Amino acid sequence: MAASSSFERAQRLPWDFAWIVVAIDAALFIVNMTVQLLPSSPHSEQMRSVYAQPGVWVPLLSRVATVWLLAATLAWCHARKALDERGAARIAQLRSPGSRFAAVFLPTMVVNALALTPLFYQAQVLFMPGGSLHETVDMYGLRSIMAVSMLVQSVIQMMVLVAGVWLAARFALRERGMVIEDETPAAAASTRRAVALVIAAIFVSLQMWIGNVASGWVDTSRDADLLPLLLGWFAVPLLVYGLAFWGAWLGAAPAPVQARPFRAVAAAATAFAVLQAVCIALAVGGLVWVASVSFLGRSSDGNLLMLAIAMAAVYLVLLVVLVRVITRRFYRRYL
Structure with a gap:
């Protein structure tokens, strides 16, 4: 019974790691x-408004969901x-890997939230009204600086996130000082589903x-209606997720021997x-075509709308096709 329980815990370890990541990130958020x-915090009324x-x-919840999903998946x-690689028996011998x-x-993540985020904020404050460098830039320059700062911050914090997950997993999964039982690693169930997920x-x-990084370069209105925001920030990603899963599911058929995540x-x-x-190449070509048509004296508004609709359709179709083809290529030797 104890061996069976240890085996089940070992099989659950990937999901345990994922939920630990989500729990920690959620708690810090x-x-x-x-x-x-809090009412006692400075500028709390302004922040609440x-x-x-x-x-x-x-968009804030979208950024949070992105971090949680990426970290949990890794x-x-x-x-x-x-x-x-090791099999459930060896993983079961690890001492409190989740802890x-x-x-x-x-x-x-505490360092990421309490050190890096305030550091970037203080750097941005220098260029805001009242900051020591505000006079050196105009409004357009300020917007560009804020966008570049957001890009740099996103890249650095993503690198810290990836490194943090890697370091934590390396420490939790090390086998130093253990008595290892010989076992041929067995493939876990549902490898095709795991690959697609x-x-x-x-x-x-x-x-x-x-999308979150690009939003720093676009003048989005805070007064936008709720429904379009939910569609853009959550419904579209859910559609992309479903199509990517479908493409990967087709590409991983019938099923790889191991998930090789x-x-x-x-x-x-x-x-x-x-x-x-x-x-991007297709969009540039389409814009060149629209520009050439407008030079002939025709209205370009309808053509731009047609181009946008066509690009959205092409994007979704190519998403499934490319994910399927590339998944098949990466897993061809393991199918």
């Missing part, structure tokens, strides 16, 4: 928001990789991350990069 919105606007809290991948994972991941999660995480991560990143490159 709640603490941070509570500190900002700002966060009450859908144009603020909807944590799941580390544990699943160890489970596939050790949390013990490393929590300080990393990882690819879809990484793909939509990258999609949402790019980081091969799935690489497949998702490759498919995303190729899709963006192809669609």
